[in-house]
Amino acid sequence: MSRRKRGAAPGSERFADAPLDGSLLEVTDVKTQFKTPRGLVHAVDGVSFSLERGKTIGIVGESGCGKSVLSRSIMGLLPRNAVRHGSVTFEGREIGKSTGNSMRQYWGTQMAMVFQDPMTSLNPVMRIGNQIMESLRFHFDVTKDYAEETALALLNSVGIPEAERRLREYPHQLSGGMRQRVMIAIALACGPKLLFADEPTTALDVTVQAQILDLLQEQQRERFMAMVLVTHDLGVVAGRTDDIAVMYAGRVVERAPTRSLFEQTRHPYTEALLKSIPKLGQPSHSKLDAIAGRPPDLVKPPRGCKFAARCPYAQPKCITDEPELVDAETPGHAFRCFFPVGSQAGAEALARNLSAGETATGLPVRKEGEAVLTGVTV
């Protein structure tokens, strides 16, 4: 017991002096590379954003764009072959260089993570109750009874019926949605100030997705917790986040307050993501707008704009020069494009490509019909 007391509740004392206003998390020019036999993989390439207490930022992009690696880079949960650069400050403290042992005081009590697949992120041979109590008893000097009461309250608060019985069950006795609720309960157990939700609904049945997202949102509001919501589905983040960062090939290509991003989309990639979502109003059997091609090889990223090869707006300039992140009219809205959607330059670029039948990178574009990204109204 005395041994546990010494290490007890590092959070409460150590972080008591932290300022209550200002941003909770500052991410500046974070770069994460993986050493592989093929070469250095530039998984995250210069990402910056800040997050205030109680706010939510959505990180959106397709698979392999560095979303998950970014959230793990911030938390310091990277495999051995990863190299991390840049600065991450949490409550004003620099944690960008810390790993392993020094990060452990933040994990669980300051920041926690809900993982993508609840089928694999629970220990199959440990009872649900023990898995929740584990970190409580580990971080705080509490008795077993108290931990069990807390676990019960947590299970109730994440909407698990018959919580008392579930405490004594094993993960395989629960459905996917229930398991994700348990994962959320585990992540919330030690009252983190920052919650990473790494594609929390991707592995779940669609009927459960909305419930889990509502639960996350509700818990976040109740606990005044900041949240980083990582997803490939713009539908998931719409209406649930304060800001959205759209990532492509390890970079933020557009960053804006949620409303501004949907109403004044600037980057062609964001536009393409929005178009690829099926709408309820569409007649059945209508073809979905897919984005042609795949994200670039992150070992040897292309020189110019990373999205040029798949972009219907692409011009010769996009192949040679990489656009900087520039501010839009709305405060807080920035994008990385020479020919942004909704601008004169963008409209002209698209018109030029449409009349030529292909973009500067050789991507075929047609006015109407089957081709990718058609019917773009500017």
Add this chain to the structure above:
Amino acid sequence: MLESADTELTAGSVSAAAAVEEPPDEVFEKRGMGVLAWIGIGWLSLVVLIAILAPVLPLKAPMVGDYLHPKAGLFSPGHLLGSDDSGRDVLSRVVWGARASLLIAVGSIAFGTLIGGFLGLVAGFKGGLTDTVLGAFFNIFLAFPQLVLALTLVAVLAPVKPSGGASSGEWGHRILVVILAVGIVSVPLLGRITRASAISWSQREFVMAARAQGATSRRVMLREVLPNVVPAMASIALLGVAIVLVLEGALAVFGVSIQEPNPSWGNMIYSQLSNLNSAPAVWIVPSVLIFLSVLALNYLGDVVRARFDVRESAL
């Protein structure tokens, strides 16, 4: 505008997710192990029980010869399972020999599982340099033929004394030496199995999740990885006990197992090599015991593995 976009988009996410199916009901039903497994358990329990109860069972003295009835056949009056060339009762020797054979088999595998399991768990969980060093250690040990290595270790640890091993102190010492020698031989085998299992479990997402909750490496290794590795270890350990039962026989052939006149299943066969034709009962009885016990252990090892696999697939 945003509201309408919101509903549209939420509906849109319908296409994105892979549906997670509820596990079928059969998963929750308790599956029987089958009659054969229970027969195996019954047989092994019987062998262990008679070995433990040997001193109180109404048996003849195992090391005292009945010179009036040497080389008695099976079911002879007074010698139910026959007698050897000195007239020693085979039933009694088999029961007392079970003590030595089982002690050696279980003891050496327990030693190998403890040491090998620990080293394998650390190697698989830590990875990197630790894994390289321990893996090299396992591989170097595996490069030696196991029988030769065991023989060498026994010979080095306890040279056979010409006086023989009649005293009980000598018997206990010899058993310890054989356990240690065979145990050392089994360390790399059990270590590698555990390491392989630990590697695959250490890469599971729940291990990362435990780390993200602030658990120390030691805690993650012992609480998250080890319980998942145990079924694989148990399955291999059962097979290991079976292998050592046979290996003890091989050591006896080279005269480095339990020393005459003390019985073990192995040296009962070996000591009667010259009477293979004239007194078959003497070597048939311990051979059958070894055979049945090995069969039972192998089968139980398979049952453990099969049940473990079923649980994995139901995840």
